Amino acid sequence: xxxVTQIPAALxxxxxxxxxxxxxxxxxxxxxxxxxRQDPGKxxxxxxxIQSSQREQTSGRLNASLDKSSGRSTLYIAASQPGxxxxxxxxxxxxxxxxxxxxxxxxxxxx
Amino acid sequence: NAxxxxxxxxxxRRRGQEARLRCSPMKGHSHVYWYRQLPEEGLKFMVYxxxxxxxxxxxxxxxxxSAEFPKEGPSILRIQxxxxxxxxxxxxxxxxxxxxxxxxxxxxxxxxxxVT
Numbered sequence: 001x002x003x004v005t006q007i008p009a010a011l012x013x014x015x016x017x018x019x020x021x022x023x024x025x026x027x028x029x030x031x032x033x034x035x036x037r038q039d040p041g042k043x044x045x046x047x048x049x050i051q052s053s054q055r056e057q058t059s060g061r062l063n064a065s066l067d068k069s070s071g072r073s074t075l076y077i078a079a080s081q082p083g084x085x086x087x088x089x090x091x092x093x094x095x096x097x098x099x100x101x102x103x104x105x106x107x108x109x110x111x
Numbered sequence: 112n113a114x115x116x117x118x119x120x121x122x123x124r125r126r127g128q129e130a131r132l133r134c135s136p137m138k139g140h141s142h143v144y145w146y147r148q149l150p151e152e153g154l155k156f157m158v159y160x161x162x163x164x165x166x167x168x169x170x171x172x173x174x175x176x177s178a179e180f181p182k183e184g185p186s187i188l189r190i191q192x193x194x195x196x197x198x199x200x201x202x203x204x205x206x207x208x209x210x211x212x213x214x215x216x217x218x219x220x221x222x223x224x225x226v227t
Contacts, residue, residue: 031214043202043220044154089154096167097206097214098144098156 002027006102014110021075021105023090028068035075036089080109115219123225124193132188132222136205143186148200193226
């Protein structure tokens with residue numbers, strides 16, 4: 001059974017800092033990995049998707065990496081802004097297509 | 112190009128009533144997934160459907176919960192005889208199916224169910 005862990009559970013940084021969020025998964029037989037953002041009381045916004053054959057994906061100030069063999073992914077956020085404050089979720093999918101989510105990292109960027 | 116639509120956004124039901132949650136996938140998407148987010152817990156998979164077929168319902172509670180995705184119209188998640196423990200946010204996601212090589216899932220805004 002796939003399990004996804006995200007560390008840290010919460011993170012508070014001053015504006016402008018670069019930061020890294022971590023995600024680990026127990027079963028390396030994944031099809032892809034998605035990073036999402038969730039604002040309080042809102043839905044999920046897809047940030048980046050990395051297919052199992054890829055090592056990283058970039059979008060603007062975000063960069064996600066994937067090391068499938070070790071069961072790890074990181075989300076790097078450059079030059080953080082208060083508007084980046086949200087909960088960041090990591091999710092993996094296998095051959096069954098369903099996503100298995102981590103519990104998230106709650107990020108607060110202080111102005 | 113509208114995204115995944117869910118309605119209602121908020122639903123209040125008394126214990127014992129039925130709740131019907133609707134999800135319209137993105138245009139061109141033929142696969143629908145339902146997830147539940149209980150208070151202070153992570154998102155959990157419930158069911159995966161294609162048009163007129165349930166593909167995987169391994170995350171659905173055995174009783175009171177059912178889902179369908181008819182040939183025409185939205186996908187419906189139905190909860191009969193609701194209890195307080197059903198209070199949660201229910202999210203629907205869709206993907207393009209086999210034509211979409213990445214199987215990326217796109218999420219709706221969710222339906223927040225409160226059982227009083």
